Amino acid sequence: MQTKKVHFVAWSLQDGTIWLTLPTKKPGRNTIEAARIDEDGVHTFYVERITEKHDHPDWVKATRNAAICGSLNTKRALRAQIEPKLAALERRLELMQAQLDRIE
Numbered sequence: 629m630q631t632k633k634v635h636f637v638a639w640s641l642q643d644g645t646i647w648l649t650l651p652t653k654k655p656g657r658n659t660i661e662a663a664r665i666d667e668d669g670v671h672t673f674y675v676e677r678i679t680e681k682h683d684h685p686d687w688v689k690a691t692r693n694a695a696i697c698g699s700l701n702t703k704r705a706l707r708a709q710i711e712p713k714l715a716a717l718e719r720r721l722e723l724m725q726a727q728l729d730r731i732e
Contacts, residue, residue: 635670635671636651636668636671637650637673639674640673640674640676641696645695647691652671
């Protein structure tokens with residue numbers, strides 16, 4: 629089955645945490661947005677500061693907070709899984725470099 633690419637407008641925080649996306653039509657070929665479509669299909673990207681005051685409805689506040697929590701939890705889980713492996717790889721590379729230095 630062939631899939632069709634979906635295009636989005638996205639709102640994010642300064643750290644890149646996307647907290648809201650809305651699917652849209654693909655921008656017209658001769659528009660600025662068409663030139664800026666990224667690999668995920670986002671063509672318009674709004675960045676806001678977390679300290680800005682907003683008069684959002686409750687559903688937007690809940691969506692925003694859930695997205696921030698999900699992003700933080702994902703970062704922590706990845707950090708816990710990946711950082712020890714990267715440290716072990718770094719130690720192995722240092723040992724290999726030491727061996728190479730002895731060979732030269």
